[in-house]
Amino acid sequence: MTDFDAVTALLQKYFDGLYHSDADLLGTIFHPRAIYASADEQPLLYKTMDEYLPIVAARPAPASRNEARTDKIESIEFAGGNTALARVRCSIGARHFIDFLSLTRIDGKWLIMAKVFHFEEREG
16 A cells, blocks of 8 residues: 555545544544644634544534535645645534644554644535
């Protein structure tokens, strides 16, 4: 499997984890010390995985509401053999998200080290 294929597979797990509110699945693709941040809320929204994953587990899954999936990988860029950046889009509830996911390969496995995102409210 190429690095591009491995990162694409990780991103599909990411989308599936969000759509099904599956914190266990997300826990397998985020580094345990990864960060979650957005400046769209004030003060700055910043969480560790120990704070973020329980929030995902507790929220109603978009799948349970039959929400349309808007998952899209817009770009994947590599820097060397162990660093990548993915720009992706998805929707949850009334919000559209643009996520910048920083990835690192550790012991041969790609993991998300940081999720920094922007969101906009859906119209209508």
